[in-house]
Amino acid sequence: MYKLWIIEDEPGLAQGLKIAFEKEGNYSVSLASSLGDLKELLSKETPDIALLDIRLPDGNGLDALPHILKTSPQVKVIVMTAFGDSALVVKAIKEGAYNYLDKPFPLEAARNMVARAAENIALQRAVSQMTADSSVDLTGSSPPIQQIRGFVEKVSKVSDLNILIRGESGSGKEVLARLIHRTSGCKGNFVALNCAAIPENLLEAELFGYKKGAYTGAVQDKMGLVELADGGTLFLDEIGDMPLALQGKLLRFLDSRSYRPLGGTKEIKVSLRVISATCQNIEDKIAKGEFRRDLYYRIAMFPIIIPPLRERGKDVIEIFYTFVEQYRKSFKRSPLSLTPEAEEVFLDYSWPGNCRELKNLVERLFILKDPEDRLVRLSDLPDRMLEELPQKDNKIATQAPGQTLQEKIESFERHLIEEALNKAKNNKTKAAELLGISRFALLRRMQKYGIE
Numbered sequence: 131m132y133k134l135w136i137i138e139d140e141p142g143l144a145q146g147l148k149i150a151f152e153k154e155g156n157y158s159v160s161l162a163s164s165l166g167d168l169k170e171l172l173s174k175e176t177p178d179i180a181l182l183d184i185r186l187p188d189g190n191g192l193d194a195l196p197h198i199l200k201t202s203p204q205v206k207v208i209v210m211t212a213f214g215d216s217a218l219v220v221k222a223i224k225e226g227a228y229n230y231l232d233k234p235f236p237l238e239a240a241r242n243m244v245a246r247a248a249e250n251i252a253l254q255r256a257v258s259q260m261t262a263d264s265s266v267d268l269t270g271s272s273p274p275i276q277q278i279r280g281f282v283e284k285v286s287k288v289s290d291l292n293i294l295i296r297g298e299s300g301s302g303k304e305v306l307a308r309l310i311h312r313t314s315g316c317k318g319n320f321v322a323l324n325c326a327a328i329p330e331n332l333l334e335a336e337l338f339g340y341k342k343g344a345y346t347g348a349v350q351d352k353m354g355l356v357e358l359a360d361g362g363t364l365f366l367d368e369i370g371d372m373p374l375a376l377q378g379k380l381l382r383f384l385d386s387r388s389y390r391p392l393g394g395t396k397e398i399k400v401s402l403r404v405i406s407a408t409c410q411n412i413e414d415k416i417a418k419g420e421f422r423r424d425l426y427y428r429i430a431m432f433p434i435i436i437p438p439l440r441e442r443g444k445d446v447i448e449i450f451y452t453f454v455e456q457y458r459k460s461f462k463r464s465p466l467s468l469t470p471e472a473e474e475v476f477l478d479y480s481w482p483g484n485c486r487e488l489k490n491l492v493e494r495l496f497i498l499k500d501p502e503d504r505l506v507r508l509s510d511l512p513d514r515m516l517e518e519l520p521q522k523d524n525k526i527a528t529q530a531p532g533q534t535l536q537e538k539i540e541s542f543e544r545h546l547i548e549e550a551l552n553k554a555k556n557n558k559t560k561a562a563e564l565l566g567i568s569r570f571a572l573l574r575r576m577q578k579y580g581i582e
């Protein structure tokens with residue numbers, strides 16, 4: 131949903147536009163009919179897109195342009211001018227307006243332009259999301275992660291080696307790509323593009339840029355991400371979703387490391403590292419004719435598979451404490467730690483959302499737990515983590531039909547106590563040590579569960 135402002139004093143036009151855009155279902159529309167109205171709106175909310183009339187009853191709409199642009203770096207302002215106001219149009223574009231509409235304009239023209247602005251915002255969001263987490267390390271010391279670190283040392287020295295990172299969603303593909311970029315020590319930018327988050331028709335312009343006049347609405351030159359990444363790394367996330375039509379162009383670019391912006395006449399040469407990532411089965415896509423085999427070989431000159439979190443053993447605990455450290459700082463709280471039972475669940479759980487799921491869980495724990503309570507117990511964990519247990523160990527009837535969460539937790543707790551007592555050959559002090567609780571707490575629980 132995009133917040134669309136219509137700043138227009140002609141009631142017929144303003145209402146007509148409002149009705150048309152609300153009907154599309156993608157926009158929530160606010161109206162202002164004067165600079166005064168606009169000022170009030172500015173004090174209350176932030177637009178994504180604004181249609182701004184230049185001639186308003188109490189002044190020139192352009193005077194408000196800097197104030198609207200200040201609300202957010204992504205806001206797109208489309209100025210509505212009377213035919214022949216070309217000097218004002220030039221001024222507006224120079225000051226940061228996104229585009230203009232000459233009045234009177236057909237509804238379709240406004241629709242197309244606003245839709246393009248919305249696509250652009252979606253795209254900026256996709257790209258800016260990718261710039262987050264820039265300094266995160268690839269935490270973990272399991273053998274596969276150590277092996278990957280070894281690869282990073284080697285591949286970061288060769289800039290024209292195209293790397294393909296494969297792994298489940300949330301497993302750390304972007305973290306790995308950033309690590310390669312950092313280790314290489316190159317001076318250029320790390321520029322990331324999520325190929326799945328961008329409408330097909332915008333992807334080429336986003337990658338390779340365009341020249342002014344390349345198509346209607348291209349009112350100024352636009353630099354492509356490839357140029358922005360010159361001297362650095364271009365990270366193409368979700369490469370499996372690259373539209374077939376663009377795959378040929380990407381292949382040519384990878385071979386020559388040169389490209390021509392849309393509407394441009396000159397070939398531009400760049401020097402950069404290209405890392406692609408996917409969580410899809412590309413072989414399937416190749417078999418279905420949705421992904422070019424030759425492109426696959428080119429992007430995957432050096433493939434790296436990042437294993438899912440469930441296959442990284444104790445890394446899950448190490449990564450948990452890394453996230454605890456991050457959130458502890460931002461929440462200004464004491465660190466959390468796992469009880470032995472909770473740690474066991476962490477090690478057994480399948481983590482379908484991988485590191486991202488773990489990160490979200492840690493954030494949730496910081497939000498929900500009493501700040502005084504630093505221990506993460508079974509009762510703090512979401513149902514789904516406990517519900518998976520019986521598939522691993524059918525001695526624990528945590529999925530027995532009709533059991534409440536509390537009953538499931540208790541039956542698991544009982545199982546852990548029995549297991550510890552077995553391991554400790556019934557030595558209660560040792561069993562309590564294994565469980566990380568006091569001897570007294572163990573005796574109390576044994577009594578509660580009727581364990582002899």
Ligand SMILES: Nc1ncnc2c1ncn2[C@@H]1O[C@H](COP(=O)(O)OP(=O)(O)OP(=O)(O)O)[C@@H](O)[C@H]1O
Nearest residue numbers: 263266267268269299300301302303304305485486
């Ligand atoms: N080894 C790790 N140590 C610490 N944090 C990690 C690690 N791996 C991933 N993360 C964190 O987990 C989250 C998901 O990681 P990332 O975005 O790299 O995954 P991804 O595989 O690229 O996901 P997607 O397939 O959805 O694009 C991020 O917040 C990242 O910082």
